[in-house]
Amino acid sequence: MKQFLIFVKKEWLHIWRDSRTLFILVWMPIVQIVLYGFALTNEVKNSTIAIFDQSKDAATTAISNEISASRYFKLVKNVHSYKEIEATFKQGKIRMAIVFPNNFSNDLLHSNHAQVQLIADASDPNTANTLTNYASSIISDYQQRLNNEQQLPYAINTQLRMLYNPELKGAYNFVPGVMALVLMLVCAMMTSIAIVKEKEMGTMEVILVSPLKPFLIIIAKTIPYLLVSVLNIASILLLSVYVLGVPITGNLWLLIWESILFTVTSLSVGILISNSAKTQQVAMFTSLMSLFLPTLLFSGFLFPVENMPLPLQVISNIVPAKWYYIIVKAVMIKGLGFSYVWKETLVLVGMTLLLLIISIRKFKTRLA
Amino acid sequence: MQSVVVENISKKYVVKKKATEALSDISFHVDKGEIFGIIGPDGAGKTTLFRILTTLLVADAGKAAVDGFDVVKDYKQIRNRAGYMPGKFSLYQDLSVQENLEFFAAIFNTTIQENYGLIKDIYQQIEPFRTRKAGQLSGGMKQKLALSCALIHKPSVLFLDEPTTGVDAVSRKEFWEMLHRLKREGITILVSTPYMDEASLCDRVALIQKGKILSIDTPKGVTKQFRKPLWAVKANEMYRLMMDIKTDPGVESCYPFGQYHHIVFKNPGDDKKRLEEIIQKGHFTNAEINNIEPNIEDCFMALMKE
Amino acid sequence: MQTEKVITAKNLSKKFGHFVAVDHISFEVNKGEIFGFLGANGAGKTTAMRMLCGLSMPSSGEATVAGFDVYKQTEQIKKNIGYMSQRFSLYEDLTIGENIRFYAGIYGLTDKQIREKSDSLLKELNMQEHKKTLVRELPLGWKQKLAFSIAIVHDPAIVFLDEPTGGVDPITRREFWNLIYEASSNGITVFVTTHYMDEAEYCHRVSIMVDGRIDALGAPASLKKDHAAKTMDEVFLQLARKAVRSE
Known part of the structure; x- marks a missing residue:
């Protein structure tokens, strides 16, 4: 246990002493929310x-x-x-x-x-x-x-209504999207970079030659990022409620637990990436290509999935962010309860377990 | 009792369908409490060998054991009792000296206090800087910290991969003095180095080149294998002297060695006379010819040519 | 030996804040000379070498390299020197021929010159058949010899070598020194740092830096005599042990 705790402590020190990483971790969600909220809004006003x-x-x-x-x-x-x-x-x-x-x-x-x-x-x-x-x-x-x-006869009335979001208020759409994006990036990209960094610096060599169990190495490396993610969830929700005026209509705890579930999903993706990447650059690139873009494209946050050609719709199903996005929209915006999102939750749980098993199995206890 | 046993170890790397042999059919053993040197240039296979012995790589063929434990089957036991200092500085640069040491103590389930006696001599030299980040230490101090971290769990076998590369002559001397103190504590030390002159500081050495062992013996034993007489020559114009000597068909090899050239003849006999002739013919001045004992580097070069 | 001065340094100093990395060093290097620049880690070798290469502005003092001032004429200096270090040398993902063409090109050689140079260079190194081999696939010793030949492809007045032979096998190391001798006899001045003390003996003159100062300067034989030492190793240890600072 002491081994584990000192590892977590060390991981904190890394984050804490690298002001650039810390800045990205803490400010990225806030900057994104503000950007989408005020600068990149697609709302039609004045x-x-x-x-x-x-x-x-x-x-x-x-x-x-x-x-x-x-x-x-x-x-x-x-x-x-x-x-x-x-x-x-x-x-x-x-x-x-x-x-x-x-x-x-x-x-x-x-x-x-x-x-x-x-x-x-x-x-x-x-x-x-x-x-x-x-x-x-x-x-x-x-x-x-x-x-x-x-009273003229034979006239056809065209009625136009914007369903779900009558004001075309962008925030309803992007807050769940940004949550998915930020959690994916923070957890997956940062953990994969953190693990690969040890490989690159050569410290992984020394750690592997210690009695520390590989399983513990992984968990200890992810814990700080899990905590940072909880912080991010909180800051995004506070910003969206108090600054952007998007209310949380559903159950707050349900929302938080679903978010933590998604965080764990992202962490396991990060570990998986770190298994194959040899340099931090590769880890970052893989994360961006395999997470950021799919999250952006297939979560339904920017482009409606239903309008995509069938093959792309099928692909979108393997993007975890899609399911999380549906859950957050349902719980936060529409105010629905667990009974409406259990299917999506189950999908996420399944994905997480699968990813976690693969990534821990594949974690190399040797160099090659 | 043998601390390390290596039997017919081979390892290939395949890069773009081209296989290169990093190690081919290597065998040796290291006795308990011995300082065993693996001497060879970069690319000889030293790091691969160390990684196999520290359970980081699996060999393609052959068997190896550390402290009686098989490096593949019993890798967990080896990870408990081996100390390893990789060639590249492998500590956390953003952690302080003390934080690094505490971390490595903890992951080996021990504390600094428990084994302080072992590292005291080394750690005391860097203790004044214990709050400094490891990344800001000088080369010599980094090396001392890395050694302290590798020793903190009182390993029975210590693997040091090129600990003195890029370190200046003074720090190198100090480092070897530390190793001899550790040897007295009963720790077996496997150390690799590209510096031939460090061979004489080991109990036994293996000369390694291109994945093959050229010779295994005590430093004295290695030099004894050098059968032909070796001559050291110097004169006023060293470069021209070497050129002249090399054009003599009877000369097997002529290498510059500090202020002398070291020369071996193909068919030893009246060597001195032949050298004197060359010097006379070239009108060299201040000439000096000595029959000398070969050193490890002479032997290494002779073995490389075989 | 000609007495044309290729490097002159007078009270050259470099401060970083309160830290004096290089402390009033003065020396001269003659044309065609092999000048060994020794010192323990952190003695200030790298900083001094950077100033001479025009990469770092001195804090005070004077120096000229190939006749150009290190304060004002750094561009001319860069055109007239070659540089090779153990760390940076060649592009691993380019072939031998491509590396030669690239470096010759950035020093402004014409196409015809480049063709001639690369032919003679490959011939000299016995690498004609490997012109299209990626540098990555070469043994370390080959790479270093190639890197040196490329560093002098534009016939510079001086070539700076920063630990050129680290980790190379003893035979290749000596072959490398043959290249150095040859360059020197062709009139190229060689300024070299090394951790191998036997290599210090191959230099015409050697300087030893301790704590930012030059504590000894002279031919290896006279340095050994001055310090009553048998080898340069002993001279170096005597001087370097006096050092108070480390990096």
């Missing part, structure tokens, strides 16, 4: 628009007012020609322009056929899509109200 109103009648004024009153749009300019629209786009002042043709109201009321042109800056396709959707939705709202007043 998007700048211009309106080219050639009709200037009751209907166009009403629609314009409604659009600029919404929290999604901010009218920055009334323009008077197509040329001006183009110029304003080029200046980067607006993300969308709305063009009402001549006789808009007239057309709408008398020929039942009016046209609105939405011109969006599609260099960012996602935003462009969202913006046009919102604008269409506001316009069709208006149209619906008109229809109700006039």
